[in-house]
Amino acid sequence: MGDIKKNSEEAAADFETAIAECGFGLFNILMMCCAAPCLMAMVFSASAMSYVMPTAECDLQLTPFDKGLLNAVTYGGMIMGAIPWGFIADTMGRRPVLIWGGWIDGIFVLCAALCQDSTQLMVFKFLDGLIICGPFAVVVSYLAEFHGKKHRPYVMLFVGLCVSAGATCVPILAYLLLPVHILFSVGKMNFHTWQIFLLVTALPILLSGFLHIFLPESPKFLMAQGQYNKALESLQRIYAVNKRKTRDSYSVKHLTDATPDRSNAPDRPPQQRFTQAKLKFLEGVGQLRPMFSKPYLCISLQVYCLHFCQIMCVSSVRLWLPQIFATMHTFELQGINDTSMCNVLDHNSQVRSMDSESMRQECDLHMDPGIYKDNIIVAAVGVFGFLMIFPLMRIPLVANHILKVFLFVCVFLAGGLYFAKSALVTMIIASVYVTMMGVCATIIIGMSVVMFPTLMRTMVLMLIMTFGRLGSVAGNILLPVFMQISCHAPFLWLMALMSIAFIFSVFLKVDVQQPLA
Template structure:
């Protein structure tokens, strides 16, 4: 293979080919994509069991379902700024570890407020790795494979959405209860703790992967970008890094490798604050084209379409476990009216008041039969 003295990103990544490195990075992305599904939908499977222990009203259940999404909304722009200034790899590693930690904290929750706060933080954190992992995957593949990578992302999300109800079917009907000091732990808390594993695994696996060469080039760090590409080439082709045919990278961004790798003397706190503020303002300015002609009208259409689509999907998905659990309770108690109106009326007003009746209904709801349609 002839040497290419200078090449842009697309040419350089195409020279790396597709091989062992690409397989590993695809496998590493699966836990992150699965963690996103788990964060958004875990509580919908937990609440038919947890509502008795936490004494949840219908409003409480709605707020718990909304808490994760509220965190995602608040953190969307800050995560984009961090990913574009500090890099994709640091977001995937730190975000994975932090999200796993706060999901474990949610598993330790003893009341409604604690659970809602930790799930809000869960959504606040998982938004970053999920958004970044898609860009991260695309930036490690050339045009030839990039479209298939996006199909793989969709497939992984669907697999995660399939694994969660299977886990709920296997684990939630099992009766688990124990005390650790003054803390009480039930089956649903063990279930939440298990859902932290994908986030922790994602943070661990991405520690072995390099920074995105596309990001490094956008920052003007061509030396590290070339090293990253050489590593990919060596793993994919079973050759030495020195045999990588591209010896120089070109891009619209000026080469700042010497400045980045040999930083200036320590800046004062005020100078660092001004620099961070300038970068944040520059990041916000990138949103300006979407809010002005000719993109404003198209942006509003896309946002409304996406909003309606997500609202319709989640309105059904997040409440189905609760609806099915209530229908199963009706069937066990011999009630004939299993209409949606009867189910909603039961969830809103018809919960038993005395402790004995509540414990009996909780035992019915926790049964594995509620996950099987007959």
């Protein structure tokens, strides 16, 4: 009897031990291949419109304010969908969100490709943002919950690389598709090249929804729900694929966790599951009271304001770069010598007042492949910059001061765009600026993990991302307003915001080497 009891205890394991026993192999590689389209789709949803507008403005008669709204509405949808999607994912599971969320979002992107006016396009891009933030957030948790402590940091690096790769793929896709002249009609609906481009951007998220049909539910989520038998089946499946052995040879026979085992309990009706999830959510909100008192109130407000200003600046520049490069390229082809930023911004403010023949010629020039090369280079420099800078983050002196140094430099880079007289100079300044700001955004997230205790960490990170998306919305709405005030106004506004972000960073005292609370 003693030997039987001993063998039973040896066969039981917690999640970390059980997932480590599965190893890393073919299943994990296939899983990352399924996740990559979803991670890239998020970038496609956020960035696609900035590449569409130089040509779509001719078909939709867009004003500068319309362009700002089209850049902003996707982020508005992401803000609205953040908390509901978190609630659904923690109640219904990761896999249903990835499957149904992927398909629903793909349908909305396809509907955006069918739109015939700017209002319809704004509605469906808002719905696109509302849905895509669910699968994107869930796929990160899903990946983490299928890997043990040994491989989890590398999986998070994979997530960052996929997002960077998506940012590079969008201008490459624009370079290949948008210069091709396409125009056909189906009934009363006219279809142009930019609509085909949007249609293609729907493919990654639709593919992601399809591929996740073949993957199991997260074993960690199943354990949290008390479904230990299903969690064990999921782990056995991973083990069998990775080790090329039968499921019965998996050494773990029982799972242990703080959550009571409800494997043999009848399934709870959806209403009961939602009620229990609601109670857990309210308990979690109650644990956030320390965030509204010292010392965390002051720190959190600094981080929110810093991230808001920083993302407002970088989004205002990044999402308008395709339009700026397109206009500069047009000037060069037309032999216009004055390619200063003032003339570029003034031209974009006056596009709608052009006659139909001038508009047609403008569209033809905007569809030249050369206008997208600068955007590809800016995105590629961003990927290269991340790979070069992040190894240096192991040095404490660099890690503790790189944020304030980069923000200080970016104050002058934002102002330096005003003095850019050619596409080449604009590309060089923008590449350095966007790369540095991207690094700063990642550092802020990393610092927040250290600064806040475990029970506050997830909610604080969610709020930081929400403030960043609010900054994206505000930036893309306000930039056209400043463009119409004067040539200097947008750049003075950007420099002021960057200066505010820098001041917040100076007073943000963080030791990245401190242990987690």
